[in-house]
Amino acid sequence: MALSAALWRGIAGIALFFALWEAASLVKLPFLRFVPPPHVVLENVVQTIQTPAYWSAVYISAKRVAIGYVIGVALGVPIGLAFGVSRVFRDTFFPVFETLRPIPPLAWVPLSILFWPSIELTVVSIIFLGSFFTVVINVLGGVETLDARYLRAAVSMGATPWQVFRKVIVPATSPSIFTGAAIAMGLTWEIVVAAEMVSSIGSGQTGLGAMMWQAYVGGVIPLIITAMISIGLAGLVFSALIWQIGAYATRWRRVV
């Protein structure tokens, strides 16, 4: 069956990657001098997932991600819709928005640390920024590419502007909203790592990013890779979750 063949090839590709890594370690290639071979990493993974500290770190990072992300979406969707629907609002505030958007989230960290009273708020605010900008842009894109005929159809059936907004614009842009939400979720995990790494100096609870940085500073190298894998997986899982919610909410899109 064609499906199995593709699956086997995929597994083969990944397996080949690990085999080469293992071989390169054995051969002692120069730039892999400090990088542990796969079996050592695997050992570390097995060890680490049995420690409560690990799961505590996962929970802490996940909590920060969830809060920052939800606020980002909660503010981003309405503002994105506002940009799309109101010419005046967009002409006034979109330039400011576009000026602030290219500033990397990490560049906001020092300011945030100085501004917010706690590390938690700092990290959450950075995550919020990351998801907020992405969501706004995607929602705006969704409104922009809305087929004008839907609007005309609604108006010709006697809909008020508010009805048009609720019954046509919002549902029609929901695919874009969910796409933007999924992309933002992926980005958010990248940011949480950055935020935690930079602000891990000193106090605060230890999330996955902080755990990784501490592993680096402490010289426990396999743990670095374990943390990398964990963060990647977490990002994947969360994004997939958002995708599923989005797919369910927009099931009218499934073409037979």
Added chain:
Amino acid sequence: MTPASRPFLRSIRSPRPYLLLLGFAIVLAAWHLVTAVLDVPMFRKITPPAVVLKEWFNPEPFFGVSVFTSLYYSHIAYSVYRAYTAFALAVLFGVPLGILIGWNRTFRELTFPLVETLRPIPPLSWVPLAILMLPGTEPPVIFVTFIAAFFATVLNTVLGVRSIDPSYFRAAECLGFARRDILVHVVIPGAMPHVFIGLQIAMGLSWVALVAGEMIAGKRGLGYMIYDAYSMVQIPTIFMGMLTLGLLGFFSSALVRYLGRRLMAWRSF
């Protein structure tokens, strides 16, 4: 399909410039209000806009960095060099790989799962590993930036190839194109629009990753400048760094967009 309004990418140039100015004015006024006029406790540490601007354009800046110091431009030069080098490498490796993955089914089935497994690992988390693997301070920063741009490029290139209307391939077959002809005359031009969207995204991500890398591992550059200013509580300099990054990021993306428009003249009709 009829779009409801103009493409938002072009809406940067508002048809009503006075509204644009109003927007900036409102934000600046709010900033000024909250830091210089009212005594809002949360904002006590934040410097007002007037102070930032004064320092930025100060021939003898209090904290050593302004439009008039060479240090400022040195930081900018380092950041630009790293960002663009990493971006160039990402394009050099990412586009061909993306095309191969998009076009050849066997290759795709072999390599795409691997790519998708490595992609979710945030570029930033490659920093410790990069420092361990690569010598010096420049290569790790460029590598981390490269990773960010690379995956975005590959993904969008693959998407670009796979979204080419199959009719074009069929037409090419009827017309007797050899594989090489299909690659040069169908696959590459057909994927270009998506590739350029990917390149814009990659450029944006390059700057994000770059700052992160510089904050952690660099000794010069805007990311480092911000972090250094933070450690010495030189807040106006922090603002300068952030705003400069914003401007550079914006112009870099605009540059990519412009190049795309030139290369794809056939799209403007």
Added chain:
Amino acid sequence: MSGGLSVRNVGKVYDPEGINVVALQELSFDIAPGEFCVVVGPSGCGKTTLLNIIAGFDTLTSGEIAMDGNVLTAPGRRLSPGADRMVVFQNGALFPWKTVVWNVTCGPVLQGRLSRNEAEAQARQLLARTGLAGIEGQYPGELSSGMRRRVELVRALMNDPKVLLLDEPFRALDALTRSVVHEHLLELYDLARRTVFFITHDLEEAIFLADRVVVMTTRPGRVKKVIAVDLPRPRDHRVLTTARYGQLEEEALEAIHEEARKAFETGERELA
């Protein structure tokens, strides 16, 4: 003259998700060399599938198709697309990123049959023939849809095909543009009288263009009726008001309307 097609007992069974879909069943008819044959049928009857099989984009599961006595394709025998069976696609497949002249000459040039200069000279001639002089340097995006379809026809003809396969090529055009393009098509046809295999759902188009009209049944597709169109050539739009045309249309309408109703009631949709 060559380019005669024989469709013999052709069957095509799809297996989407385990449910056998019989697209074509024991379909048989012949096309004489140089004949303009139009296949009409309701949506989902399998006419596009048949075209795809002849073109080489798809395979058949039973029967065979032969050209000039040589078997083209049979079960288990892959047929590659080629310039001898040039296709003009429904939604147009002119490369939007290449100029008109490149599009039209790429076939012969890349196959090595003509030099660039020879090809361009020929192209200019043919384009002028269809009233498209002077647009060689433009991009398809700059042209109207009617012009694009004509360029695609010229591209097809430049490859000297034995059979021209046209997949509802004028479906996206408005009725007025379509009638103009029809006349252009017939002019081009009259130049060299190549075999044409044309599929459509538009009866008027079918009768106006064809030497013979093959009416297909709804899925699974079979030949319902073959109508010989004996209207004299060269034809122009005035033929549409003649008595003979009216008779032919009546004959064809009876056959096809029944199938159209069946298709409507079972909610048929285009497969390909």
